[in-house]
Amino acid sequence: MLHGYGGHILRVDLTSEQIRREKTDPDYMLNVIGGRGLNSTRLYEELERDCDPLTPENMLLIGVGPLTGTLLSASAFMTISGKSPLTGILGDSAAGGFFGAELKLAGYDQVVMTGRCEKPCYLYIADDHVEIREASHLWGKDIWQTTAAIRKDLNDNAVQVAAIGPAGENLVKYATVACNNSRMCGRTGMGCLFGSKHLKAVAVRGRGRLTVADTLGYLDLCRELDQKIMTHPEYKKRNALGSTLLMKALNGIGILPTDHFQQGLCGYVDRVSGETLAEKFKVKNKSCFNCNLHCSRYYLSGEVEAEGPEFETLCSYTSRIGNNDLEFGLKMNAFLNRMGLDSLSSGETIGWAMECVQRGLLTRDDFDGLDFTWGNCQTVEKLLGMIIRREGIGNLFAEGTRSLARHFGKGTGEYAFHVKGLDMICGDPRGIKAFGLTYAIASRGGDHLRAEPFFELTERYDEAEKRWGIREIADRLSDNGKAILVEHTERQALLTDCLTMCKNIGLSMDMLDFDFASRLLTAGTGLKFTPEKLDDALKGVIDKDRKMNIDFGVTADQDTLPRRFTHEPLKEGASKGQVVPVGRMVKQYYKAKGWNDQGVPQE
Amino acid sequence: MITLELAKCSGCSRCEVNCSFFHSGKIGRSGARIKVVKIEDIGIDYPVVCQQCQERYCTKCPEKAIEVGALGQVIVSPTLCTACGACELMCPIGAIELYEEIPLVCDLCGGDPRCVKACTLDAIHDEADVSGAVSLKDFKKSSRGLSPEGKRLSYAMTLSRELRDSWVAERRG
Numbered sequence: 001m002l003h004g005y006g007g008h009i010l011r012v013d014l015t016s017e018q019i020r021r022e023k024t025d026p027d028y029m030l031n032v033i034g035g036r037g038l039n040s041t042r043l044y045e046e047l048e049r050d051c052d053p054l055t056p057e058n059m060l061l062i063g064v065g066p067l068t069g070t071l072l073s074a075s076a077f078m079t080i081s082g083k084s085p086l087t088g089i090l091g092d093s094a095a096g097g098f099f100g101a102e103l104k105l106a107g108y109d110q111v112v113m114t115g116r117c118e119k120p121c122y123l124y125i126a127d128d129h130v131e132i133r134e135a136s137h138l139w140g141k142d143i144w145q146t147t148a149a150i151r152k153d154l155n156d157n158a159v160q161v162a163a164i165g166p167a168g169e170n171l172v173k174y175a176t177v178a179c180n181n182s183r184m185c186g187r188t189g190m191g192c193l194f195g196s197k198h199l200k201a202v203a204v205r206g207r208g209r210l211t212v213a214d215t216l217g218y219l220d221l222c223r224e225l226d227q228k229i230m231t232h233p234e235y236k237k238r239n240a241l242g243s244t245l246l247m248k249a250l251n252g253i254g255i256l257p258t259d260h261f262q263q264g265l266c267g268y269v270d271r272v273s274g275e276t277l278a279e280k281f282k283v284k285n286k287s288c289f290n291c292n293l294h295c296s297r298y299y300l301s302g303e304v305e306a307e308g309p310e311f312e313t314l315c316s317y318t319s320r321i322g323n324n325d326l327e328f329g330l331k332m333n334a335f336l337n338r339m340g341l342d343s344l345s346s347g348e349t350i351g352w353a354m355e356c357v358q359r360g361l362l363t364r365d366d367f368d369g370l371d372f373t374w375g376n377c378q379t380v381e382k383l384l385g386m387i388i389r390r391e392g393i394g395n396l397f398a399e400g401t402r403s404l405a406r407h408f409g410k411g412t413g414e415y416a417f418h419v420k421g422l423d424m425i426c427g428d429p430r431g432i433k434a435f436g437l438t439y440a441i442a443s444r445g446g447d448h449l450r451a452e453p454f455f456e457l458t459e460r461y462d463e464a465e466k467r468w469g470i471r472e473i474a475d476r477l478s479d480n481g482k483a484i485l486v487e488h489t490e491r492q493a494l495l496t497d498c499l500t501m502c503k504n505i506g507l508s509m510d511m512l513d514f515d516f517a518s519r520l521l522t523a524g525t526g527l528k529f530t531p532e533k534l535d536d537a538l539k540g541v542i543d544k545d546r547k548m549n550i551d552f553g554v555t556a557d558q559d560t561l562p563r564r565f566t567h568e569p570l571k572e573g574a575s576k577g578q579v580v581p582v583g584r585m586v587k588q589y590y591k592a593k594g595w596n597d598q599g600v601p602q603e
Numbered sequence: 604m605i606t607l608e609l610a611k612c613s614g615c616s617r618c619e620v621n622c623s624f625f626h627s628g629k630i631g632r633s634g635a636r637i638k639v640v641k642i643e644d645i646g647i648d649y650p651v652v653c654q655q656c657q658e659r660y661c662t663k664c665p666e667k668a669i670e671v672g673a674l675g676q677v678i679v680s681p682t683l684c685t686a687c688g689a690c691e692l693m694c695p696i697g698a699i700e701l702y703e704e705i706p707l708v709c710d711l712c713g714g715d716p717r718c719v720k721a722c723t724l725d726a727i728h729d730e731a732d733v734s735g736a737v738s739l740k741d742f743k744k745s746s747r748g749l750s751p752e753g754k755r756l757s758y759a760m761t762l763s764r765e766l767r768d769s770w771v772a773e774r775r776g
Contacts, residue, residue, distance in 0.1 A: 070630050071620060098616075098641070105631050144644060157640065157756045158632070181643040207702075209623065209631035219624075230723065283770045284646065285724065287615035292723045294613040298646035300774040305646060 002026055003213040004066045004525035005034070006108045010130060012123060014197055015056055015115030019130050024109050029066065030527055030537070033498035036092060037541045038110055039063040039081035043090070044544040049551040053085040054171065054196040056116040062103065062162070062202065065500035067524045069104035069289070070210050071222040073229060074511075076100055076289035077500035078162075078179075085196065086173040086189035086345065086400050087421035087445050089552040090545055093176075093190050095162075096288035097183030100500055102160035105206025113197065122150065122163075122201040127208060135200040139169060142338040143178045150203050163201035164191040165340030167388045171195050172398040174345035174423075178337060182296075182307035183288070186342040188422060188444055213526030221520050225511060229292055232509050239285065242295035243311035243504065244274025246427075247319075253457075253476070254573025255428035258319040259374055260351035261417060261564060264428045265573040272318035272326045274311070281330060293505060301330045309333035309343075315426035316347030321354060322374030332380070339388050346387065348416075348423035349397045349404060350380055355415045362408060368393040417562045419446030420554060429565050431575025432456060434473075434482040434489075437585045440559050441486070441599075443545040451490040452507040456482065479581050483588035491538040498538075542593075543601040556599045559586045604655045604675055604733050605637065605709060605716060609766050611726035614641050614648025618718035618727055625717040626707075633702045636709045637718050637727075640759040645767055649759035650718070650727065653677055653698040653709040655734040660743070661690040661699050661708070669706075675734025676711045695742035696758040697751035 002024060011020040032041040039061045051057035061081045068075045078100035084091025103111070106127050113123070120135040133153075138146050146163040160179060168175035168191030175191030176184045185191070194200070212218040229235065237245055247269060250256040254264040270276060277299065286296035286307050298307050309317075309330065317329040336343050350372075356362040357372040364371055368386075370379045370393065386394025396404055401423050405416035417424045422445025429436030434453035442450035455464070456476045464474040468488070470481035489507065495517055496506035506512040514531045521529035560566070561582050569577045590599050616632070616639045623634035632638060637652040655675040662669045668683035669690060677699065679690075686704040699708035709716075711729065719729045742761070746754045 071624060105633075148644065155750065156752055157642075158638075158752050180641070206631070207633045209627065209629035209634045211629050215628050281774060283774060284610060285613040286646070286648075287613035289615065290617055290620050291615050292617065294615060294724060296613075300646075300770055302775065307643075307646065 001211075002525070003211050004070060005029065006064070006104045006106070008107050008109065010108050010111045010125065012111065012113045012130070012132070013115045014113060014117045014121070014132065014199065017132050026527055030529065030533060031540065033066065033495070033521070033534070033537055034109060035063045035065040035068075035077070035500035036079045036081070036094070036497035037494060037537065038498070039079055039092060040090070040541050040545050040548075042110070042112060043081060043083070044548050047083060049548070051083065053083045053088065053091075053193065056114065056197070058083050058193065058196070060113040060193050060197060060199070062111040063500070064100045064104050064109060065498060066109075066521060068500045069101035070212055070524060071219065071290070072499075072501070072520065072524070073222065073226055074288070074291045074293065074502040074505040075499055076291060077502060078103060079497060079500060080177055080185045080190040082190065082193045083552070084188040084444070085171070085192040089420055089445065089549050089554055090443050091188035091190060091193070092444060093185035093187040094497060094500065095177070095179060095183040095185045096502060097180035098289045099160040099162050099179035099183075099204065101289040102204045102206045104210065105208050106204050107206065107208055111202065113199070116196070117198040120198050120200050122203060123199065124154070125202070125204040127206060138200050140166060142166065143340050144181050144338050146201055147181060150201060154203065154205075156205060159203050159205045161201050161203045164194045165338060167339050167341040168192055168195040169200075170388060170390050170398070172341060172387060172390065173400045174342040176340045176342050178340060182337050184337065184342075186344065187447060189342075191340045212524045214523040218520070218523040221516070221523055226292055228511055229505060229509065234509065235293070238295050238504070238509070239293060241274040241278055242297060244277055244309070244314055246311040247273040247314060248275065250427060252574065253431055254570060254575035255431035256319055257315060257426045257428055259322045260320060260355045260415070261428055262355070263572070264431060264570050264575055266319040268324040269319065271324050272314070272329060274314070276326060277314070277330070280326075288502065291502065291505075295504065299330060301327050303327070304331050304334040306330075306334035306337060308337070312426050313343035316343045317380075320347055320426055321350050321380065323377060323380070324375065325377060328377045332384070335384065339384075341384065341388060344425055345400060345423040346384065348401045348418065350383065352401050352404065352412070352415050352417070356408070356412045359415075361410050361412050366408065414563055417446070417564070419561065420558050422446045424562070428570065428575070429561060429580050430570050430578040432476050433479040433580055433585070434485050436561060436565060436580035436582060437482055437486050437589060440561050440582050440586055441589055443542075443549055449493065449503055451486045451493050452503050453482070453485050453489045454508040455485060455489065455510070477575065477578060479585055483585055483592045486589060487592040490542060491535065494538050494541060495534065546595070546599070546601050550600060559599060604730055605652045605711070605718065606728045606730045606733065607650060608726045608728070609649065609763060611724045612648045612650060613724060614639055617721040617723070618650050621717045621721035625712060634707070636707045638697075638755060640755045642756070642759060642763070645763070647759065647763040647767070649763055651696060651698060651755040651758060652718070654696065654737040654739060656737050656739040657735050658739055660693040660695065660739070663689070663693055665689055672710075674711050674714060677708045678710065679706050679708065681705070691751060695739045695746040695754060697754035700751040
């Protein structure tokens with residue numbers, strides 16, 4: 001008997017409405033683990049590489065980890081994967097909440113969707129019962145309305161729903177999928193992929209129960225992790241503020257994106273910080289399934305109430321676009337969550353436009369008369385509506401920053417801060433060199449979560465020497481040894497994603513190492529996940545991702561950062577004078593990976 | 604009896620997970636005797652569990668399979684129970700529900716409730732001597748015809764109003 005795992009792979013062809021349940025193969029899982037590793041491998045094996053992401057040939061996968069839904073703290077995530085409509089390369093995005101555990105309880109490790117429904121529909125999974133249901137009455141509704149309407153339709157408030165909003169329906173390239181109203185699969189446009197398949201939502205109800213192989217051994221390991229989380233030195237702060245603690249923390253080290261990365265210091269940070277949010281608007285903690293950190297928050301502001309925001313949204317809609325009005329940021333968080341639009345990518349298009357106007361490269365006339373001065377909230381609100389409806393200039397913005405800058409030309413591309421088409425996250429890489437390398441090489445584009453090399457921020461010099469023999473790895477401003485760090489944490493990050501566990505806990509709080517994970521997986525599933533076996537699986541998946549991306553057209557010269565971060569030193573603050581020597585770091589990274597000098601994995 | 608400080612609950616469902624695991628070695632909401640209702644549009648997370656009510660609706664079991672224990676907890680006799688579902692039907696708040704033909708209801712884990720231990724936010728307590736303090740009469744009529752999930756939702760909606768009002772007063776004056 002297969003423990004931990006749901007036991008089935010669900011295949012749904014939306015065109016022919018053919019539904020098939022396959023048994024999960026334990027030998028196969030030993031090589032891919034689950035979650036993102038499972039999704040990536042499925043794409044590697046089955047996806048037509050040259051398909052247009054918006055055609056029925058593209059695949060849409062939802063994967064969960066082998067221990068998701070069990071006692072393991074923070075293993076609540078699910079990963080959605082496919083060829084990205086935004087970037088044209090590997091796309092995936094994970095979210096917490098309660099959907100992942102529910103899918104598992106229904107008996108599934110992965111849902112594989114292909115084709116396209118003729119009419120709008122949603123997929124309903126209730127244990128063995130799987131059905132494609134019409135969703136014409138839901139088309140046009142926002143994510144919160146859709147979630148509520150499906151629960152009402154099915155007369156069951158415990159149904160978990162992953163849905164898109166109008167942005168996904170209208171094929172905005174960076175549309176999101178959300179479960180529990182506010183838990184976003186935000187990046188690489190998985191909501192657009194849903195929309196292209198006329199799939200409004202996936203609803204799931206699992207009435208099963210999960211078993212683990214070594215019940216008492218597994219319980220002990222989970223309790224050990226619980227204790228480690230509860231006694232972590234940052235527990236209190238993370239519990240109170242969640243990721244919004246980064247507003248002040250990043251400002252303190254001079255890398256808080258301000259006015260679109262022109263500065264790393266924000267003069268009004270106290271007005272828009274996580275602390276201020278907690279003091280003025282938070283009413284309670286929120287949590288993902290079975291987590292003991294409870295780092296999310298529910299807030300009421302003057303106009304709206306919602307869960308969140310996370311740091312990336314908060315920063316994208318405050319300092320990154322020159323806005324010092326926290327309440328506006330909170331309003332946009334709720335709005336983006338309802339409409340299903342990625343805050344990072346939408347925020348980058350806005351920041352780009354504001355900087356292009358500041359520099360005189362573009363004017364109001366280029367933007368349907370919209371006034372893109374820093375922090376102009378009216379413009380932001382109006383533009384977002386236009387993007388979601390693909391109206392006027394919004395139609396161009398809906399394609400993403402890379403495409404926008406190509407359209408306008410005139411040197412505006414220099415200010416389009418993306419890597420491989422994916423807009424960069426909020427964290428100026430000039431003061432965090434390993435993160436800079438991560439953005440450059442990440443297999444889904446400009447993003448930190450592929451490696452989350454948080455270790456470089458910890459100043460644990462002795463620990464760095466012990467682990468890797470290089471003290472500077474704990475120094476965020478040094479690039480020495482960072483390729484080795486990133487090579488290591490990239491595997492650790494993938495491991496976290498394979499377990500569909502939270503990165504804040506697995507990586508930032510440094511809770512998940514290979515040895516502990518191998519014991520957890522073995523006790524949980526009964527399969528022999530030795531540390532060596534895990535390492536082989538992880539390296540295999542990273543190589544497959546790379547090969548797939550090469551098939552999609554990625555070349556070594558795209559493993560880089562926008563010019564600002566490699567050539568313009570930061571002007572003030574604790575990272576003053578810094579740039580990222582990305583060229584040599586990438587070369588060292590290829591070497592650490594055993595890839596050739598063009599970044600091609602060798603057999 | 605299990606009592607709740609609603610304002611502290613984050614909805615993590617650790618109570619559910621540990622309840623199910625303690626009782627069966629398996630994990631799943633269906634196997635839990637405490638179930639968290641999530642009302643996402645208003646930010647409420649409400650773990651619903653047996654309130655050891657004055658009325659003791661579930662004890663009107665046609666097979667006399669249900670009795671009340673020394674801690675006020677509900678005890679279901681596995682030999683007398685025929686899984687007829689009368690208890691599930693009678694309970695106004697969905698705190699007793701059949702799963703795989705067994706009525707699941709809070710038994711206080713024999714005096715050491717695992718949900719209380721599992722809650723790291725101190726939102727769930729085990730209070731002695733409050734058995735019979737709660738009347739569920741007001742929920743009886745309105746719960747007619749609802750599924751256990753529907754009953755829990757309606758109960759949680761009603762009992763969270765006060766907290767919601769306090770949030771609005773605090774944050775919007």
